Amino acid sequence: GQNIDQPTEMTATEGAIVQINCTYQTSGFNGLFWYQQHAGEAPTFLSYNVLDGLEEKGRFSSFLSRSKGYSYLLLKELQMKDSASYLCAVRDYARGGGNKLTFGTGTQLKVEL
Amino acid sequence: DTAVSQTPKYLVTQMGNDKSIKCEQNLGHDTMYWYKQDSKKFLKIMFSYNNKELIINETVPNRFSPKSPDKAHLNLHINSLELGDSAVYFCASSQGLQGGKVIETQYFGPGTRLLVL
Numbered sequence: 001g002q003n004i005d006q007p008t009e010m011t012a013t014e015g016a017i018v019q020i021n022c023t024y025q026t027s028g029f030n031g032l033f034w035y036q037q038h039a040g041e042a043p044t045f046l047s048y049n050v051l052d053g054l055e056e057k058g059r060f061s062s063f064l065s066r067s068k069g070y071s072y073l074l075l076k077e078l079q080m081k082d083s084a085s086y087l088c089a090v091r092d093y094a095r096g097g098g099n100k101l102t103f104g105t106g107t108q109l110k111v112e113l
Numbered sequence: 114d115t116a117v118s119q120t121p122k123y124l125v126t127q128m129g130n131d132k133s134i135k136c137e138q139n140l141g142h143d144t145m146y147w148y149k150q151d152s153k154k155f156l157k158i159m160f161s162y163n164n165k166e167l168i169i170n171e172t173v174p175n176r177f178s179p180k181s182p183d184k185a186h187l188n189l190h191i192n193s194l195e196l197g198d199s200a201v202y203f204c205a206s207s208q209g210l211q212g213g214k215v216i217e218t219q220y221f222g223p224g225t226r227l228l229v230l
Contacts, residue, residue, distance in 0.1 A: 040114060042158065042203060042221035085154060091217060099144075099207065099217050100169055103156040 002026045004104035006088050011110045012078055020073045022088030031091040033101065034062050034073045038084045044053075047073065049068045075109075083111045117138050117222035119204050124230045126194055133190045134225045136204030144168075145187035146177060146205040146219065156203070194229045201226050220227055 003025045012018040024032070031050040035043035047057055049064035049071060061074040075082055085106040091099050116136045123153060126132055146169070147159040161169035174194045180206040187204060204222040 033217075033219075037154075040224050045218050045220070046215065067130060087156065099219075100158060100161065102158070105153065105155050 001089055002090065002102040004088055004090060004102060006086075006104040006107045007016065008105070009108045009110070011112060012075075014078055014080060014113055016078050017074065017076050018078060018109065019111065020075070020086050020088075022071045022073070022104055024069050024071070024088070024090050024104075025089045026069075026092065028092035029066065029090060030093055030099070032062075032064055032071050033089040033091060034060075034071075035087040035089060035103075037082050037087060037106065043087055078111050080111050081111075083109060085109070116163055117204055117223040119202075119225050122223060122228050123228075125230065127230055128194055128196060130194050131192045132192070132194060132227075133188055134145075136187045136189070137224055138185055138204075138206040138220070138222075140182075140206055140220065142174075142206040142208050142220075143184055144207045145181065145184070146207075147187065147189050148203040148205060148221075150201040150203060152200070152223070159186060159199050160189075160195045161192075178220055196229050199227055 005023045029113045033048050034046040035049040037043040037047050045046045054063045064071045067098050085108050088104040089101040091101055120135050127141045139221050144163045146161045148156050150156045159173050160179040165181045178190045181187045201224045205219040207219045
């Protein structure tokens with residue numbers, strides 16, 4: 001089965017750095033995604049890791065350790081607009097092509113002044 | 114210019130009715146998906162089609178029937194709607210296999226907010 005855990009809520013201050021953790025226990029693994037979802041909107045892609053290590057993309061970085069079943073999303077120089085839900089998702093292949101994403105329940109981040 | 118579009122955006126209906134949600138992508142992707150996001154914001158895959166062929170069919174009541182007339186469209190028909198079907202339904206697409214390499218990023222539509230009364 002698939003089990004993906006993230007904290008439910010986090011609060012941080014504008015300008016600060018926040019780290020959102022994700023642990024997973026899945027029957028298959030072929031990559032981990034982070035998505036951002038603002039209230040009432042669609043999830044949007046942030047980052048993807050398939051190999052161990054850190055991927056950096058501007059203010060956002062994501063880390064993966066496959067042996068530990070662990071990932072984190074690091075957000076630097078927080079802005080008010082970063083207040084959103086952050087979804088961790090593990091990918092596994094589906095028969096016939098495409099891929100299957102199993103999502104965690106999301107971490108609701110609130111950025112305060 | 115919208116990459117993945119869904120209609121309608123809002124759908125309010127009575128229990129027992131039959132309704133359809135439509136999805137179209139203009140990204141040239143091979144694979145499309147339907148997800149359900151419940152009131153606790155948990156996003157769960159329902160179906161996936163690759164080049165009009167069903168490849169993922171999760172444990173979903175058979176009242177839900179997806180249809181893909183071509184690879185740019187994936188519609189979802191729901192029969193005999195129940196209160197528990199109230200949720201946001203997201204369509205998504207990804208490029209799928211390209212030159213032997215699987216391109217993974219899924220792009221989501223704006224969602225259809227279904228309320229069953």
